[in-house]
Amino acid sequence: MAKIIAGLFTSVDGVISDPQDWHFPYFDDEVGAVVGSLTQPRMLLGRVTYAGFAEHFAPLAGQEFADQMAAPPKFVVSSTLESAEWGNATVLGADWVERLREIKAGDGADLGMSGSVALIRGLIGEGLLDELHLLVHPVVVGKGDRLFPEGSGSFPLPLKSATTLGNGTLHVVYAPETR
Numbered sequence: 001m002a003k004i005i006a007g008l009f010t011s012v013d014g015v016i017s018d019p020q021d022w023h024f025p026y027f028d029d030e031v032g033a034v035v036g037s038l039t040q041p042r043m044l045l046g047r048v049t050y051a052g053f054a055e056h057f058a059p060l061a062g063q064e065f066a067d068q069m070a071a072p073p074k075f076v077v078s079s080t081l082e083s084a085e086w087g088n089a090t091v092l093g094a095d096w097v098e099r100l101r102e103i104k105a106g107d108g109a110d111l112g113m114s115g116s117v118a119l120i121r122g123l124i125g126e127g128l129l130d131e132l133h134l135l136v137h138p139v140v141v142g143k144g145d146r147l148f149p150e151g152s153g154s155f156p157l158p159l160k161s162a163t164t165l166g167n168g169t170l171h172v173v174y175a176p177e178t179r
Contacts, residue, residue, distance in 0.1 A: 002104045003130035006113035006120050007038040010134050010147060016117055017145035026137045030165045038133055040072075040112030044100075045089075046119035047078035054086035075103065075111065077119050097126050104128065117147060124155075127179030131160065138168035 009019040045053065053069060060066035074089040077096045084091050092099045100123075103111070113120065123129035134147075157174040164170055 002042075002106060002108050003110045004044060004100070004104065004113065004123060004128055005038060005040060005110055005131045005133065006116075006123070006129060007035065007133040007135070008115070008117070008120070008147065010136050011139050011141040012136060013140045013142065014146040014148075015141035015144040016147050022139050022141050023137060026139070026167050026169050028167055030167065031135060031169055034133070034135060034165070034171050035114075038112055038114070041109035042111045043072050043074045044111040044113045044116070044119070045074060045076050046116035047076060047081050048118075049115040050074070050076045050078075050081075050084065050089065052115075054084075058086045075100075077116075077122075097128070100126075100128055117145070120147070121152075124176050127177060129176050130178055132157065132174040132176060134170075134172045134174070136170040136172060 008016055009023045010016050011022060015022075057066040057069045061070065070087040072088065074084070074087055075092050076084050076089050077092050077100075079094050081091050120129065120132070124132075157176055160173040160175040162170060162172045
């Protein structure tokens with residue numbers, strides 16, 4: 001059975017938006033190794049994250065990292081996107097929950113996620129997310145979107161592991177309840 005594993009950068013005050021503005025001072029080899037370990041043989045992306053990846057990496061085709069990002073099979077959850085031209089992608093439409101249950105039940109490799117916050121929230125709500133990896137950076141951003149905004153409701157997120165990296169970043173892994 002395949003797992004869905006998501007990874008996000010967050011600040012101590014829970015901000016997940018605009019990591020390009022606060023994340024890079026903490027990106028070192030150790031953080032890079034954690035990020036690399038979260039890269040799965042298959043990717044699951046929301047429409048916005050997919051579009052951002054395609055816009056950034058498609059023009060860089062032929063460069064090693066861009067080609068590595070394009071190569072893995074990708075599943076894109078979107079109710080508006082009809083086709084996905086970049087990066088070996090399949091669009092999962094309105095029936096995405098059922099399709100992901102089928103994909104998870106199969107013998108294929110795990111699906112990794114980077115970003116796609118709205119999708120992560122939806123996966124948790126549907127009981128489909130197996131692991132949530134948060135890299136909690138030792139910085140207070142003070143404003144921006146949070147993973148779970150006010151009014152999200154209460155639910156448990158059982159802790160699977162927590163590791164302190166050398167630069168003070170915490171790698172925290174939660175295992176939401178799956179169904």
